[in-house]
Amino acid sequence: MLSGPSGAGKGTALDWMTLSGLVRRVPTYTTRPARPTERHGVEYNFVTDEAFAKLREEGQLIEYTRTYADSYYGSPRELLDSLDPAPLAAELEPTGFVKVRAMSARRVIGIFVTTKTETELRSRLAERGHTSDADNRLRIRSLQLTWAWVYDYILVNQNRDDFLAELSTVVKSELIRSRGMQYIAELQHEESIQPY
Numbered sequence: 106m107l108s109g110p111s112g113a114g115k116g117t118a119l120d121w122m123t124l125s126g127l128v129r130r131v132p133t134y135t136t137r138p139a140r141p142t143e144r145h146g147v148e149y150n151f152v153t154d155e156a157f158a159k160l161r162e163e164g165q166l167i168e169y170t171r172t173y174a175d176s177y178y179g180s181p182r183e184l185l186d187s188l189d190p191a192p193l194a195a196e197l198e199p200t201g202f203v204k205v206r207a208m209s210a211r212r213v214i215g216i217f218v219t220t221k222t223e224t225e226l227r228s229r230l231a232e233r234g235h236t237s238d239a240d241n242r243l244r245i246r247s248l249q250l251t252w253a254w255v256y257d258y259i260l261v262n263q264n265r266d267d268f269l270a271e272l273s274t275v276v277k278s279e280l281i282r283s284r285g286m287q288y289i290a291e292l293q294h295e296e297s298i299q300p301y
Contacts, residue, residue: 106197106205109218110246114262115196116148118218121269127276128194131183134160134169137176150181167208168201172245185209192280199252212286214279215256216272219246221263 107115123130135149136157145151152160157177160166169179180201185208187193197205199217206213223243253259258275262268 106195106202106213107216107218108197108199108202108249108252108256110220110249111242113218113220114265114268115218117262117265117269118216118260118272119148119194119196121272122194122276125273125276127280128192129189131181131187131193131195133195133197134166134179134181135176136178168197168204170198170200172198180205192283199249199255203252203255212283214258216258216260216275217253217256218260218262219250219253221261225263 107118109115119130122128130147132146132148132150134152134157136152136154139145139149139151143149143151154177157169157179160179161169165182166179167182167185169177171177178198178201180195180197184193184195184205193211202213202215206215223246260268260271260275
C-alpha cells in the first residue's frame with residue numbers, strides 16, 4: 106500500500122507497479138473531480154458525495170477520510186475481501202493504511218513516498234495547478250510525515266529513474282519473500298500430515 110503527500114509520486118509508483126504486471130491495482134473511491142488524464146475505475150472510482158455516503162452506509166468502505174478541498178477518499182472492502190491471489194496495491198491515507206494493515210488477513214506492506222524538500226513539492230503542486238491550496242497541502246504533508254515511521258519503506262522521489270529503480274527493488278524483494286514464505290508454509294503443511 107502506498108501513502109504520501111500530494112504530488113510526491115504515488116500515482117507514478119502505482120502506474121509502474123500496474124504496468125509491470127507484478128501487482129493488481131485496486132482503485133479507491135473519491136468525490137473529487139477526475140483530472141484530464143485520470144480514468145474512472147483505474148486511478149480512482151470517481152463518485153458523487155451522495156454515492157460515497159451510500160457506499161459508507163452499505164459497509165462497502167473499510168475506512169474513509171476527508172482531505173483536500175473537502176473531498177472524500179475511501180478504501181473499498183475489496184482490499185480485505187478479495188480472493189485474488191495476486192498482490193494488491195492501492196493509495197491510502199496513513200490512517201487508512203494502519204487500519205487496513207490491522208484488519209487484513211493478508212500481509213500488508215507499506216511504502217511511504219515523499220519528496221526530499223518542501224520546495225520541490227511546492228514546485229510539483231504548482232505544475233499540477235494547485236497553487237491556491239498549496240499551503241494546505243504542505244500543512245497536510247507535515248502531518249503525513251509524522252506517520253512515515255509506521256511504513257516498511259520510505260522512498261524519496263527526487264529523480265524519477267532512481268525512484269522507480271528503488272521501487273522495483275522493493276516490490277521484487279517483497280514478492281520473493283512472499284513466495285518463499287508460501288513455499289515453507291506449504292512444505293510444513295505437507296510434512297505435518299504425512300504419517301511416520
